[in-house]
Amino acid sequence: MTLATLQTRLTCPFCGPRHLSEFVFHKTVAPPNASPFAEVYERIDNPNLSIEHWQHVRGCRSWLRVHRNPSSGSVLEIHLLGAAI
Amino acid sequence: MRGASPHYSAWSLLRARIKGHGYWQPLWTGHKLQEAYDVVIVGAGGHGLATAFHLARDHGIKRIAILEKRLVGYGNVGRNTTIVRSNYLLPENHYFYEDSLRRWATLSRDLNYNVMYSPRGVLDLALSEDEMSKAARRGNAMRLAGIDAELLDRAALKRYCPELDTQRARRFPIVGALLQRRGGTVRHDAVAWGYARAASALGVDIIEDCEVTGVRSTAGMASGVETTRGYVEAERIVFATAGHTAMIGSMLGVPLPIETHLLQAMVTEPIKPLLNTVLVYVYPGHGETYICQSDRGGLVMGGMLDGFPSYTREGRWDRMEDVVEGAVDLLPHIAGCKILRHWAGTNDMTMDGSPIMDRLRYDNVFVNAGWCYGGFKAIPASGAAFATFVATGSAPDLIKAYRLSRFTTGHLLDERGGGPFPVRL
Numbered sequence: 001m002t003l004a005t006l007q008t009r010l011t012c013p014f015c016g017p018r019h020l021s022e023f024v025f026h027k028t029v030a031p032p033n034a035s036p037f038a039e040v041y042e043r044i045d046n047p048n049l050s051i052e053h054w055q056h057v058r059g060c061r062s063w064l065r066v067h068r069n070p071s072s073g074s075v076l077e078i079h080l081l082g083a084a085i
Numbered sequence: 086m087r088g089a090s091p092h093y094s095a096w097s098l099l100r101a102r103i104k105g106h107g108y109w110q111p112l113w114t115g116h117k118l119q120e121a122y123d124v125v126i127v128g129a130g131g132h133g134l135a136t137a138f139h140l141a142r143d144h145g146i147k148r149i150a151i152l153e154k155r156l157v158g159y160g161n162v163g164r165n166t167t168i169v170r171s172n173y174l175l176p177e178n179h180y181f182y183e184d185s186l187r188r189w190a191t192l193s194r195d196l197n198y199n200v201m202y203s204p205r206g207v208l209d210l211a212l213s214e215d216e217m218s219k220a221a222r223r224g225n226a227m228r229l230a231g232i233d234a235e236l237l238d239r240a241a242l243k244r245y246c247p248e249l250d251t252q253r254a255r256r257f258p259i260v261g262a263l264l265q266r267r268g269g270t271v272r273h274d275a276v277a278w279g280y281a282r283a284a285s286a287l288g289v290d291i292i293e294d295c296e297v298t299g300v301r302s303t304a305g306m307a308s309g310v311e312t313t314r315g316y317v318e319a320e321r322i323v324f325a326t327a328g329h330t331a332m333i334g335s336m337l338g339v340p341l342p343i344e345t346h347l348l349q350a351m352v353t354e355p356i357k358p359l360l361n362t363v364l365v366y367v368y369p370g371h372g373e374t375y376i377c378q379s380d381r382g383g384l385v386m387g388g389m390l391d392g393f394p395s396y397t398r399e400g401r402w403d404r405m406e407d408v409v410e411g412a413v414d415l416l417p418h419i420a421g422c423k424i425l426r427h428w429a430g431t432n433d434m435t436m437d438g439s440p441i442m443d444r445l446r447y448d449n450v451f452v453n454a455g456w457c458y459g460g461f462k463a464i465p466a467s468g469a470a471f472a473t474f475v476a477t478g479s480a481p482d483l484i485k486a487y488r489l490s491r492f493t494t495g496h497l498l499d500e501r502g503g504g505p506f507p508v509r510l
Contacts, residue, residue: 008402021403025393027506028344040505041436041492042340043394045331050394070345073397 013080014060022058029053029065047071053081090282093197112278113285118292118314122148124475125310125319127297127333129153131162131461132453133325134280134291135468136475138196141287143469144476149289150319152312154296158277160328164430165461166350166375166387168363170207170268171232174223177486177498178439181466183232184483188465189271198279200271201380206362207268208237208246210415212257212369220263227265235264246362249415257369269363270377276464300337300450307447323451323475328431329396330441330454337446342436342492343455344507347391349400351408351427353419355382366411372404374411384419386412390432390458390508400429432457434507439498442471442480443489451475452489457507 011017029051030039044051048071054064063081068074090112091097101108124140126133129151140146153159169189171182193199211217217236224234238261243251251259281291292314299311300322309318324333334341356378363377373389388408391401405427413420435441435455440463445452453471456463470484480488491497 019403020401025508028394037493038340041342043331043342043344043436044340045335045343045345045394047332047396052393054393068394070394071396073395073399 010054010064010066010075011078012056012059012062012064013078014062015056018056018059022056023054023064024057026053026055049076090286093199112282113291116285116290116292118150118290118295118317119148121309121318122150122290122320124149124321124323125317126151126323126325127310128160128324128326129157129277129281129291129293130160130325130327131276131280131464132327132456132467132471133323134277134284135464136323136325136453136471137289138280138284138287139469139472140476141284141289144472146476147288149284150317151284151289151291152295152297152310152317153291153293156293157281157291158274161430161432161456161460162277162464163274164350164428165273166377166385167270167273167379167461168207168268168375168377169202169271169462170265170363171462172207172209172223172227172234172263172265172268173500174226175439175498175500176226176230178500179227179230179232181470181483181487182459182462183230184470185463185466186267188469189462190267192271192276192279192465196279196283198275198282200275200279202271203269203380204267205269205377206245206264206266207365208242208362209263209365210242210367211260211262212367213260217260220261224263233266235266237262237264246360246364248360249364250417253417255414270379271461272380273461276461280464280468298336300447302447305447307450321449321451321475323453323471324445325453325471327433327454327456327460330433330452333445333452333454337450339446341441341454341489342505343441344394344434345396346393346432346434346507347395347398347400347429348387348389348432348458349391349404349408349427349429350385350387351405351424352379352383352385353422354425356384356419356422357382359419360384360416364415366415368411368414372407372411374408374415376412376415383425384412384422390434391429392508396431398429398431400427432460436492436505436507437497437499438501438503438507440467440487441489442467442474442484442487445489
């Protein structure tokens with residue numbers, strides 16, 4: 001399900017749909033078995049699915065795991081970081 | 086000469102005046118894709134075209150093809166804000182970009198095509214005494230390397246750029262600026278057309294609408310590329326696909342220290358000559374604006390990255406607002422101007438902000454990537470140095486620091502000092 005196009009809004013699990021400028025992108029999530037080097041420097045590039053950590057910095061400050069399609073700009077899923085998926 | 090485009094000179098222009106529009110011929114035409122090449126270059130942007138030009142002219146390589154997914158100059162060479170400069174802090178970067186700036190000065194003659202290099206100066210504005218110290222440090226580093234840099238106080242700044250309102254009371258007053266006089270602008274599309282015309286005249290095949298979908302290998306060496314127009318055999322393969330290099334990494338199964346971000350730019354309606362230089366302005370905690378006036382009269386503006394990976398080439402609205410606010414803050418009287426056009430390009434953002442010029446996976450596959458926001462101004466130096474690398478197999482000193490292994494060995498070139506993140510907002 002497409003929640004919103006990223007160009008305008010993200011839906012925070014606590015706060016609901018909020019303007020994109022409230023959120024800050026941190027980095028794409030490294031695979032679970034990544035070496036420390038890969039964790040810091042390497043990035044997975046899948047043009048159809050990007051799994052990322054974001055923070056609702058100018059809001060509730062919670063950390064989020066966002067699944068997006070970077071080719072279309074659509075947001076696929078948003079979870080609270082650490083919550084069971 | 087293929088494409089029938091004649092040598093341009095004062096006489097030829099006079100002839101054109103007499104002959105009328107019939108004089109003007111396509112800059113390059115009639116290129117057919119062959120089955121095998123010495124060098125296949127992927128991507129007909131500034132870097133790919135410049136590399137092809139230097140391979141053909143300086144190294145005498147005959148069979149060269151440039152394969153382009155879309156059109157010549159469709160990517161970032163036609164999407165940037167046309168600024169050229171060499172005011173970098175780190176030696177590896179300022180020697181490289183200085184080489185590029187020297188080449189910009191003579192490029193129109195080298196290509197026999199007017200790229201409209203305009204050394205109108207680049208002003209990096211400082212908004213506090215601390216920023217003045219930072220500017221002085223950068224300026225001193227440049228002068229030690231023999232690159233021109235001048236630290237201007239407020240009065241000198243006002244003299245250099247009278248249009249800039251330095252007196253108005255602001256929360257962050259303009260204290261001074263770092264000026265590089267030889268910096269300025271170059272007509273970006275002309276760079277793509279000029280290189281394409283010159284490369285075509287030297288026998289390079291420019292194949293548009295031909296997407297590379299894979300690399301074939303035999304015995305640990307790449308043997309050719311799969312394309313939407315069939316298989317092409319190649320002794321050496323060069324990827325110059327900045328903006329989509331991360332996808333090339335995925336294609337070859339090599340994870341790269343690159344994230345793909347969007348960078349926006351916009352231009353206002355044409356107005357009378359107003360701004361005689363290039364202004365670069367970072368407003369604390371707010372955003373960045375760089376602004377110059379095109380020869381047509383439009384004010385060309387750009388700012389910060391959008392801040393997250395994207396291939397959409399659509400900019401986010403609030404970043405556009407940042408840029409416009411910065412521009413209006415510097416030049417309040419342009420507030421009534423309309424934005425005519427607005428666009429975005431995809432940028433390879435490396436984890437230290439400096440480019441990557443190295444082999445990738447195979448000994449005969451070369452990658453020219455990771456230009457972050459510095460790709461356009463690097464084109465002439467990158468083309469010459471990378472052509473030497475591809476032709477001889479050993480990287481010239483100028484680009485040795487840009488090898489991919491620097492991320493493993495820790496020899497990063499972190500110009501911004503920001504750590505392994507392309508953008509921190």
